[in-house]
Amino acid sequence: MSAETTQQTDEELLSAHIDGDSGAFEELMDRYKNNLLHFLIRFVGSTAAAEDVFQETFLQIHISAETFDPSRRFKPWLFTIAANKGRDWHRKHSKRTVLSLSQEIGGEGEGTRFIDLMEADQELPDATLLDTEQKDSIRNAVEQLPDHLREILLLSYFQQMSYVQISESLHIPLGTVKSRLHAAVAAFSQAWQTANSEDDV
Amino acid sequence: MSNSFDHLKLCKADADMLDQLVDVGFEVDQLEYLTPEDKQRANSILKMLNFLDAYPVEDASDTLIDVTLARINQYEAKRAARMQIHTPELETTRRGFKLRMPDLITVAAMILLTVSVFAMLGKSARNQSINNECATNMAMVGRGLFYYALDHNGNTPTEQATEVASLFGGIIPERTNAEVLAAEEYCEHHHLNCPGHGGEGRGFSYQTQSAAMWDEIQSRGKVFIIMSDLNPILGRMLADKEFDPLTPSPTHGSLGQNHLRDDGSIASGAAPVFGGDLIWVLDGKSRGIDIFLTH
Helix, strand or coil, rough: CHHHHHHHCCCHHHHHHHHHHHHHHHHHHHHHHHHHHHHHHHHHHHHHEEEEHHHHHHHHHHHHHHHHHCCCCCHHHHHHHHHHHHHHHHHHHCCCCCCCCCCCCCEECCEECCCCCCHCCCCCCCCCHHHHHHHHHHHEEEHCCCCHHHHHHHHHHHHCCHHHHHHHHHCHHHHHHHHHHHHHHHHHHHHHHHHHHHHHC | CCEEEEEEEECCCHHHHHHHHHHHCHHHHHHHCCCCHHHHHHHHEEEHHHHHHHHCCCCCCHHHHHHHHHHHHHHHHHHHHHHCCCCCCCECCCCCEEEEEEHHHHHHHHHHHHHHHHHHCCCHHHHHHHHHHHHHHHHHHHHHHHHHHHHHEEEEEEEHHHHHHHHHHCCCCCCCHHHHHHHHHCCCHHHHHCCCCCCCCCCCHHHHHHHHHHHHHHHHCCEEEEEEECCHCCCCCCCCCCCCCCCHHHHHHHHHHHEEEEECEEEEEEEECCCCCCCCCCCCCCCCCCCEECC
16 A cells, blocks of 8 residues: 555545545555454454454445445445344344343333433443453343444444434434434443343342 | 333433443543532443443454455355356256356246247147246246345245155155245245136145255256146045146147246146156156156
């Protein structure tokens, strides 16, 4: 990769790829290989599956490159396509079971439970001191989330995409994005604490 | 799947704080005018979310980019192949027919040629019309097979023909499954039928062989029939009743039956004999290999 390509923006690299610059696409992949792969591992649950979806994603980027609006940012587009490919993967391999969490607890309407994270914080260990078993619990907690909650949690927290960006990318209303993120954080918190309380027993 | 979580919500204070954190990319220092309680709440949310960082992930392998580039090159090679003009050819494999570089233009030209040849034959107008439409449908299925094979590493869709296992000594053979072509939009569903058949059940018969026989057929290097008009004697064979192997297909009156060959062409036979082999079944003389079409 030349020094020139490493100084180009993502959008310029994609444009160069369309114009036939063979190194530009490789540079784009290199920039996002770990970030995207980590996102996909968290989304689909295994490295092997994530690598496959990674390839599908960049193949789709290649195929659709000429439709990309250069006035927009490349990164949200990339992660939108990755999320779509990840969802396709889940559809093909939909055998996951989902935890049923505290359904018996009441709240707003029958069965609604409000999670207060400040209260939960009093019992939480330091994330940097987790052992392997606890890390596995986190993985399980994430994997229990339904796809439509998980993708928003990952796009929001790891990719720092705004509500508006997620709304535009996934073609869902802004309010839905917010409510799904709220639900995702509440569910993750609940699942994580449930897993930990089971471990304590 | 989402219903299990519909009952879970953040309390309003957490939800409002989470919205603020999203707005600043989870950089709590960028939030101004926080009360001590707000700050504590923000930190609680971040502490929970920080656990996500502990999700075990691996960095990309050294080969991931190379493999991805190879996949893109493979896609481009396939796309380029579609744009070239080739004579469609088939070779057989253990899992069905394997196709080499077919081309839309060639196949489309073949269809037009086929239809025009049939139009010149000048039999009864109704049977001729049925025969022409049947040939066109068969050509569209043939084209669908080519393009399906292009997208599936050269293999065509097959299914297990359990109902004719008794004719194969109890071994379940494989048969072309053209329903897949329609389901995946490689052709339209009405192409799977000869209009003379009337639309009940399958309208064509398809090549059926045991897995071991595919290799044998390939080694013979002869013209191979992929599909044909409906085999009229299959039912009698399965019922172990007497049958005449020279029974013609009833779908075109006296015009015989159409068959799609592995070179992409469509032929029409006045009698159910083709290239020394019967289209339908053995004629009672063992040749060690036969063309066997079932529906």
